[in-house]
Amino acid sequence: MGPDRREFSVRYDVCIIGAGAEGLACAATLAAHGRRVVVVERLPEPGGRCVTRAFAPGFSASPFADELPAIPPAIFRDLELARHGAILTPAAESSGTIAATREAVIARVLADAAKPRPFLPLWRSRPVPWPGEDLATRGGIECGGEGLGDPDRGALALLAGPAGGMPRGGLGALGNALRRAAEEAGAELLCGVEATDIRRRHGRAVAVRLSDGREIAAAAVVSTLDLKRTFLTLFAWNDLPKPLVERIAAFRAAPGTARLLLALEAPPVVKDPDMLRRPIALAASYGEAVRAWAGGMIPDRPPAVVRVVSAVDPFLAPDGAAVMTVTLSAIPREPFDGPWNGDKRIVLQARALKLVEEMFPGTFERITTAALIIPPDIERELGCTEGDLYGGALSPSQMLAFRPFPDCTGTRTPVKGLYLAGASSALGPLATCASGVAAATAVMADLRRGA
Numbered sequence: 034m035g036p037d038r039r040e041f042s043v044r045y046d047v048c049i050i051g052a053g054a055e056g057l058a059c060a061a062t063l064a065a066h067g068r069r070v071v072v073v074e075r076l077p078e079p080g081g082r083c084v085t086r087a088f089a090p091g092f093s094a095s096p097f098a099d100e101l102p103a104i105p106p107a108i109f110r111d112l113e114l115a116r117h118g119a120i121l122t123p124a125a126e127s128s129g130t131i132a133a134t135r136e137a138v139i140a141r142v143l144a145d146a147a148k149p150r151p152f153l154p155l156w157r158s159r160p161v162p163w164p165g166e167d168l169a170t171r172g173g174i175e176c177g178g179e180g181l182g183d184p185d186r187g188a189l190a191l192l193a194g195p196a197g198g199m200p201r202g203g204l205g206a207l208g209n210a211l212r213r214a215a216e217e218a219g220a221e222l223l224c225g226v227e228a229t230d231i232r233r234r235h236g237r238a239v240a241v242r243l244s245d246g247r248e249i250a251a252a253a254v255v256s257t258l259d260l261k262r263t264f265l266t267l268f269a270w271n272d273l274p275k276p277l278v279e280r281i282a283a284f285r286a287a288p289g290t291a292r293l294l295l296a297l298e299a300p301p302v303v304k305d306p307d308m309l310r311r312p313i314a315l316a317a318s319y320g321e322a323v324r325a326w327a328g329g330m331i332p333d334r335p336p337a338v339v340r341v342v343s344a345v346d347p348f349l350a351p352d353g354a355a356v357m358t359v360t361l362s363a364i365p366r367e368p369f370d371g372p373w374n375g376d377k378r379i380v381l382q383a384r385a386l387k388l389v390e391e392m393f394p395g396t397f398e399r400i401t402t403a404a405l406i407i408p409p410d411i412e413r414e415l416g417c418t419e420g421d422l423y424g425g426a427l428s429p430s431q432m433l434a435f436r437p438f439p440d441c442t443g444t445r446t447p448v449k450g451l452y453l454a455g456a457s458s459a460l461g462p463l464a465t466c467a468s469g470v471a472a473a474t475a476v477m478a479d480l481r482r483g484a
């Protein structure tokens with residue numbers, strides 16, 4: 034019998050789902066080690082959240098974030114991101130203890146990923162004592178963190194990756210550099226087509242089905258989608274063991290994010306111009322805002338971070354003008370009284386602008402265009418469940434070794450041949466590109482020993 038016409042004629046070593054920073058870092062690493070790799074991306078272009086777009090004539094910004102957690106220097110170097118055009122402004126340093134702890138945790142997870150391990154079904158695996166846990170606790174205590182008891186603001190959140198500096202040209206420049214790294218290494222990118230199913234044979238992930246009806250056979254599959262997208266949408270509902278489905282269904286999302294992009298005739302007037310080059314967190318009661326979010330309400334004063342991104346990167350605005358972004362936290366995916374509509378968008382935008390005006394009086398009059406991005410937009414564009422950019426709440430039961438499986442690396446899953454990278458995997462919160470490299474490392478170790 035001839036080959037199925039709907040199947041690709043080649044069998045790949047690895048099929049990666051999602052061409053964001055993690056998928057591209059994973060692809061570049063695998064291809065550089067001689068593996069035959071294809072990356073499937075549903076958007077027409079690779080990059081994921083690493084994009085920069087014009088939102089008004091002459092004004093550009095990255096719609097989903099201005100910065101990502103820092104890329105570990107060794108990975109930045111190995112992927113040759115500087116040669117591929119990624120120029121980052123220096124990032125704010127976190128305290129020595131936290132930075133050292135984070136580096137130790139990343140090194141440990143990467144080393145563990147390189148050790149082949151059996152795929153254990155979830156109900157047979159036991160939580161593995163993981164050095165990250167006590168490192169995280171110690172790091173949090175030494176830096177005066179609120180401890181592990183406070184789910185969203187504890188030591189774990191402090192340990193989570195600090196901003197890595199703004200790339201010149203916005204996050205799109207970083208996305209382009211990663212794309213070049215992957216393509217130059219020999220990875221194939223298949224854009225504009227969605228992965229719809231992961232097919233299993235004898236319990237092992239063996240192929241990825243695409244929205245155009247084709248199928249990619251691969252020895253291993255890496256998903257960079259969040260936990261719920263990966264397991265609850267890419268498998269038939271009854272295809273996975275019940276304990277696994279229950280574990281995943283119980284995984285909680287982080288509060289949603291919204292972004293307001295403002296084109297300004299001129300930058301805000303401040304005494305110290307250096308102030309415009311730094312992110313400014315506007316005072317808000319985080320606990321109150323999270324309580325409002327949990328009740329499906331738009332917080333009166335959402336926690337907000339304001340950046341005049343064009344003060345750091347003048348290419349984003351015409352001469353003399355400015356781009357300001359406002360990143361708002363604790364924004365519900367769906368308000369308690371029904372889906373988002375024009376009125377609710379106006380309410381959120383007005384609350385954000387009130388905060389900005391308190392900080393920078395006179396800004397309101399300088400606005401020529403405002404673009405608001407809310408959690409459903411993020412969910413629709415990037416495919417993040419509930420519009421959660423963080424891949425899950427940063428709570429003790431969902432972080433480090435438990436993000437999401439009781440495994441040292443968080444990249445091997447209970448489905449043989451399926452690996453997880455991205456924000457929901459163990460390294461997702463700690464650094465950018467590290468979870469992609471960890472997945473690549475684990476895949477290579479397992480393929481070498483024929484697992």
Ligand SMILES: Cc1cc2nc3c(=O)[nH]c(=O)nc-3n(C[C@H](O)[C@H](O)[C@H](O)COP(=O)(O)OP(=O)(O)OC[C@H]3O[C@@H](n4cnc5c(N)ncnc54)[C@H](O)[C@@H]3O)c2cc1C
Pocket residue numbers: 050051052053054055056057073074075076079080081082083097098099100101102193194226227228229257258414415416422423424427454455456457461462463465466
């Ligand atoms: C504590 C913490 C702090 C963080 N800080 C930030 C931050 O400041 N800013 C920020 O943006 N992120 C932040 N993150 C998230 C982190 O940056 C991510 O781990 C990672 O950088 C995102 O890259 P990615 O490639 O996994 O995902 P993405 O960039 O979202 O890329 C995923 C890609 O998959 C594609 N896709 C989705 N569904 C399918 C499908 N079915 N088939 C094919 N393709 C599909 C999407 O189109 C997209 O291109 C943070 C995370 C944590 C936990």
